Each structure stands twice: as C-alpha cells, then as structure tokens.
Amino acid sequence: MDRRFYIVCGVLLASAVWIRFVSHGDEVPLRRELEEFPSRIGEWREVSEELFGERVLEVLGADDYLNRGYVHPSGASVWLYIGYYRSQRQGDLIHSPKHCLPGSGWQPLVSDRITVDVPGRGEVRINRYLIQKGDERQLVLYWYQSRGRTIASEYMRRFWLVVDAMTRRRTDGALVEVSAPVEGSVEEVLDLELDFVRKIFPLLSDYLPD
Incomplete structure (x- = not known):
C-alpha cells in the first residue's frame, strides 16, 4: 500500500489522540x-x-x-527563565527556544545535547544552544521539566505529553532555560552555567509538580 496512505493515517490518528486526550487535560497548579x-x-x-x-x-x-538575572562573585552573570504551563492545549504548547530565538534574529552556531552530573539525581541530558546576533553571542542551556521527567528531546517531550494525557490526564510542564553572554571562552561560560544548573536542579521539585 502507498507509503503516503500510512503517513496520512498516522497524522489523522495523532490528531484524534490530541483532540481526545491532550486538549482536555486537567490543570495542575504549581x-x-x-x-x-x-x-x-x-x-x-x-x-x-x-x-x-x-x-x-x-x-x-x-x-x-x-x-531573573543572577551574578557570580567572579562577575559572571546568567539569566534564568522558567515558564510553567498548568496544561498544554492546542495553541498553548511550550515554545521551543529553537523556534523562538531564530525568530528574534538569533542564528544558531551549535545545537547539541550534553550530560550533566547533578548531585542527588545522577546524570541528566539537557540541550546546549550557542547563538549569535551581530557581534553578540549567547550560550543557552535548556530542558523540559514535565510531570517528574527531565526531557531534552523535542520528540520525547511530545511522546510523553500524549502518554501522560491518556494515562494521567495531565499535560502540565515547564521550560527551564539558563543563558549567558559569551564574550570570551565558550567553555568558561559553559562551566559557570553548569555550576548554576547543578545548584538550581534540586530546587525545582519544590515548585514544579512531579
């Protein structure tokens, strides 16, 4: 049978699942x-x-x-953004930085995933995104904190969104983003950002639902 037939069927099935489950999830407060x-x-x-x-x-x-902006005794600064969604419905999905930042004029230089060893949690995977606009460069680290999971992959984020909508009636989630200007060594900025990430990670569960 034609491959396009299966693609169309897959799209229709995904749409049906979305309408039936994801768009009707319960709202979960912080x-x-x-x-x-x-x-x-x-x-x-x-x-x-x-x-x-x-x-x-x-x-x-x-x-x-x-x-919010934070500063280190060394003089280095980082910016912390946490965006929380009580439920994700059509039109109100978490926006990926890979879509938002280029739309603001930032061009991607590096886009990959790194592993961070978090005390008390072990290894977690997060996204690393080096961007540039004119003479400015920024290093952005981000991940999705969704219903007790730390997720870097866009595909897995959507997969678990559908699964949890069907099994738990929950579509709540958060985007956690740590960014900093890069004026010299990218590695030095990364080390400082990772220090900040390791320190905020244990705090997130006090605010974001599991």
Missing part, C-alpha cells in the same frame, strides 16, 4: 509560586528581574513564569 524562588543560590545572587509585556505573554502562553 507547588509554590515561582516568585518565591531563592534570590541566593549558593554563591549566585539575584541582581535583576524582568517582567514581560502583555504581547510577549500572549505569545508564550505560560500560566506563570520567572525571568
């Missing part, structure tokens, strides 16, 4: 408000917080978010 996230995390301390305008919030579709 365990704690993100604004209560610590202003001091190890040696890192909060230096700024930025609120989005209505237009940006409408595009993001997040129910709650944290957008």
